[in-house]
Structure formats: C-alpha cells, structure tokens
Amino acid sequence: MFVYIRSFEDAGEKVFVIRNFIEVRIPLKHFKKLERKYSLEYIISMGEPRKVISHVTKRNLEVITKESGIPLLGNPYFGVIDRGTNLLQVRGVTGCNFCCAFCSVDEGKCSKTRMTDYIVEPNYLAECVKEIAKFKGKGVEVHIDGQGEPLLYPYMEELLKEIRKIDEVEVVSIQTNGSLLNEEKIDALEKYVDRINMSVSAxxxxxxxxxxxxxxxxxxxxKNARMVADSKMDLLIAPVWVPGYNDREIEKIIEFALEIGAGKKWPPLGIQKYIPYKHGRKVKTKPMSFPEFYSKLRELEKKYSVKLVLSPEDFGIEKRERYPSPISRGEKLRGRIVLPGRLRNEKIVVAKNRTVTVRTNKKLGDYVNFEVVRTHDGIYLGEEV
Ligand code: SF4
Known part of the structure; x- marks a missing residue:
C-alpha cells in the first residue's frame, strides 16, 4: 500500500512522507540499523519501532487494510454509511487542512477533541461499496465525503477507478472545500466523477x-470552481450560512454560482443552515430556526429564479431497503478493541462483523462487554457494562 515519496530527518527521526499524507517516523538510530538489512519499501511498511501519523493533522493515523479484518460498516469515521436510500456515503480518510469555525466534527489541526485519524486501503473500500451497491440494485449514487476533507485521500484515483467498475453505481459525487484541486486533479477526476459539491461560504x-x-x-x-464548472463534471456550491457573519455573502455566492454555470444537471447551490453540534465547533451567534431559514431561501429563490430549497428528489435520491443490520439496540455483546477511537476514551470494537464505537478505558486488543445504545443508520454506539 505504501508508495515512497520523500524523506527527511526531524527531531532525531527519519521521516517518510507518502503521497503527501501518510507520515512514517522511525527513530534515526533504529533506522540506521534497519537500513543495513532491509529495503526502503520494507522499512517504511514494516520497520519497527515507528509512528504513523497524518502529515496534515499530525495525529496518529490508523491504516485499515483488508488483512486487518476490520469491518467497514458501523461507524461514521471510515467505510460506508447506508442511510436507507440509493446513496452510499463512502469515507476513505479523516482529517482536514481547514479549521472552520462552524465545523460540525471539530476537524483540522486546531481540533481539541479528535485524537485519531483513519485511512482505508482503496481496494478494500471499493469491495465494501460493491457488496452494498449489489444489494441496493441499479441507480446507486456513491458520495465520497467524510469527517474532514475527502480529497486528502491519497488513493482517490485508485478508489474511483474501482468504484466505476461497479455496474449498480450510476452517479459519483465528491464533497470538498476546493482548496486541494488544481487543473491536473480536475482533469483526473472528470474521468470518474459526475458532481463536485464545493463548500464556499464567503x-x-x-x-x-x-x-x-x-x-x-x-x-x-x-478558479477551481470555474474549472470544475467548465469540465465534464457538474458543480454544486454549498455555503454554510452563519447568521451575523456571512449574511451579505450568500447573495454574492449565488451570483457567482450562476455566473460560472454551476448546476448543469443538478441544482447549482446547496445552502446549508449553520447548526451547532454537540461534538462540533460553535460560532457565537443565534442560529436561524428552520422556518426562518427556508423563508429566506424562498425570497432568494424568487429574486434569482433558482431552486434553493432542496429535497432528496432533486438529486435522484430515493428510499431503498437498508443493508441488513446484524446488531439491534439493547443487545449485549462482547467484542475486541481493534482501534483507538476518534474522541478521548472512545474505542473501536469489532462485534458481529461490524465496528461499534464504545466508551471505555480498556486497551487495544482487550475484550469489552457492552450494551448497544444506538443503531441509527447502521452506526453503532455501545456503553461498557
Ligand atoms: S467544515 Fe469541512 S472543510 Fe471545514 S474544517 Fe470541517 S471538515 Fe474541514
């Protein structure tokens, strides 16, 4: 999985940065010993002791391969989420190069709550998408998003190539903050992707x-937004409306989206209401109520003759049977801790071929008894018992 890109020495460690995202750090004295015996590829993949961190957030990075046996269903951090429609959310990576004041998942280097990042091997992720897409049937949309910036995923092309081979997948869309795109990447993405949802809030x-x-x-x-709008892909601009901060910006964004030709096939804008989340970052403002938000959008719809109050049907999203869940709420289970969690004291536990996020102080490799307290949308939470 590792493709060596560049290396340097830092703080007594030999550092390898792979595809600008995976940072492998080996203490220099150990590296010198290993170097005499093994190839660089071997040292980067297997050399111990080593730390693997995200080059962007500097957090511990957990690499999830098929060999790890860690299921890709059951948590909101990595893998596939099926919310009972023909849209599958596909998450290959966590971490972000921004630190948005309103971030619902407290992402970026500035995060005070996120302790771990994850990255999934592309073929393993595509296999999981295939299995669920086959179950769903024709007309599936794969939406690549995540807790962070999805375009940080260093194996995006490999993943997209595999996803495009799945007969049931009709539409592929990606969420992004737009900062990592350039002409070359847009050229590469347009071979596989139908729509880019770009968040621009001012x-x-x-x-x-x-x-x-x-x-x-x-x-x-x-510039990237213009290039996407001019490509074979469609562009949707998705600002977050934060009252008191970007009220005057929203109209400018609508004008920009219409001017550059966003929304060739789908709506050009997906304006989102700022919502403070329990584990997210909060802006000092009084959030709009939904009726107030929709009434403002309706006024703007009239002014600009553009659809702004959107529903799943605008994107061809319809209800579909959920991929069967082997876990029920209230069930008492025992599972092994396979990964650290994203939040402090959280652990990722495997039980019944799903991952369950459990709050526990036990260590990696330990077994934990827990009660399932949440199963909504196939995302499982457990409380240690
Ligand atoms: S809102 Fe999106 S772009 Fe901003 S920090 Fe969070 S994940 Fe990154």
Missing amino acids: MDKKIASFLAGVKYPLEKIL
Missing part, C-alpha cells in the same frame, strides 16, 4: 478566512 477573503479558520486561498478556490 466571497470576501477576510470573512472566508475567519470562517475557514485558516488563511483562505480565495482566488485559488474560485
């Missing part, structure tokens, strides 16, 4: 930088 650099929590590359992102 046209003013200062406001955009405040909202994104980083020095916002506005010109680059707008």
